[in-house]
Amino acid sequence: MIVVRTVDDLRQRIRSARSTASKIGFVPTMGFLHEGHLSLVDAARSAGADYIVVSIFVNPTQFGPREDFASYPRDEDRDRRLLEERGADLLFAPDVATMYPEGSRTTVRVAGVSEPLEGARRPGHFDGVSTVVAKLLNMVTPDLAVFGQKDAQQCAVIRRMVLDLELPLQLLFAPTIREKDGLAMSSRNWYLSENERVLAPALHRALLAGAEVLGSGAADAAVAENMMVLTLEEWPGVTLDYLAVVDPETFLPPEDLHRPLVVVGAVRIGTTRLIDNIPLPRGFTKEQGKDNPLQTATA
Numbered sequence: 563m564i565v566v567r568t569v570d571d572l573r574q575r576i577r578s579a580r581s582t583a584s585k586i587g588f589v590p591t592m593g594f595l596h597e598g599h600l601s602l603v604d605a606a607r608s609a610g611a612d613y614i615v616v617s618i619f620v621n622p623t624q625f626g627p628r629e630d631f632a633s634y635p636r637d638e639d640r641d642r643r644l645l646e647e648r649g650a651d652l653l654f655a656p657d658v659a660t661m662y663p664e665g666s667r668t669t670v671r672v673a674g675v676s677e678p679l680e681g682a683r684r685p686g687h688f689d690g691v692s693t694v695v696a697k698l699l700n701m702v703t704p705d706l707a708v709f710g711q712k713d714a715q716q717c718a719v720i721r722r723m724v725l726d727l728e729l730p731l732q733l734l735f736a737p738t739i740r741e742k743d744g745l746a747m748s749s750r751n752w753y754l755s756e757n758e759r760v761l762a763p764a765l766h767r768a769l770l771a772g773a774e775v776l777g778s779g780a781a782d783a784a785v786a787e788n789m790m791v792l793t794l795e796e797w798p799g800v801t802l803d804y805l806a807v808v809d810p811e812t813f814l815p816p817e818d819l820h821r822p823l824v825v826v827g828a829v830r831i832g833t834t835r836l837i838d839n840i841p842l843p844r845g846f847t848k849e850q851g852k853d854n855p856l857q858t859a860t861a
């Protein structure tokens with residue numbers, strides 16, 4: 563695996579890769595990789611990518627002033643080994659001055675879907691995400707870019723941005739990879755103490771309870787939302803931020819429960835903030851057998 567740190571080197575490598583590769587796949591990350599990230603490399607390959615680029619960049623513009631930019635976990639040597647084992651072809655690991663040279667003034671802002679829920683609680687977060695992703699997509703020029711469903715609202719923001727800017731690439735959103743107890747894998751899980759880690763599956767349990775209510779034919783999203791809150795209350799030590807049923811495109815309350823939905827949530831355990839979600843296809847019911855998202859979500 564080749565490691566490059568400048569935009570010129572990246573462009574040169576991509577140009578020569580194009581002489582043999584027919585589909586360049588791209589997986590943007592902030593590093594400290596886990597199986598969730600690595601599954602995106604597999605997903606790119608399964609979707610036909612024959613040259614896979616991964617970026618590692620802890621993007622300062624998507625962190626609020628009181629958030630964890632400085633303490634965000636980093637281990638590039640380990641990440642490199644994992645990516646090499648997984649068969650990534652190129653790692654792009656720029657520094658902050660490379661991504662935001664002196665004088666940078668442009669922000670990409672996706673109105674609407676970037677505003678509720680995560681957007682309301684983390685002002686500027688999605689502006690940072692859409693700006694850095696737009697820049698990375700322009701640098702790498704992939705045919706396919708892969709993102710994790712784990713960050714459902716981020717997926718919706720990026721989908722909207724790619725449509726609005728007519729970016730010529732295919733998007734793939736890959737399923738959330740979980741620990742055995744249901745906790746969605748995340749670099750931030752590393753912050754949890756042993757005692758906090760025991761509480762961490764609470765969020766997924768609450769989301770499952772909400773999904774189950776919807777799958778039983780609830781007439782109103784509020785019934786599912788109440789069930790999620792009640793479930794979370796069984797876990798003292800876990801602080802509710804939000805639990806909601808939303809439309810997966812707008813992240814607003816759904817107009818119709820028979821369309822695709824996503825149950826989303828955020829909690830705090832000590833100083834660690836965790837987010838998670840379960841997407842529910844159109845007309846989802848509890849009895850959908852092996853395609854039931856409640857079953858895949860607990861696998």
Ligand code: AMP
Binds near residue numbers: 593738748
């Ligand atoms: P991050 O390094 O947290 O910015 O994540 C980089 C990419 O990996 C994003 O597209 C995330 O949605 C995705 N990702 C993070 N955790 C998971 C997970 N547990 N399962 C699948 N994808 C994930």
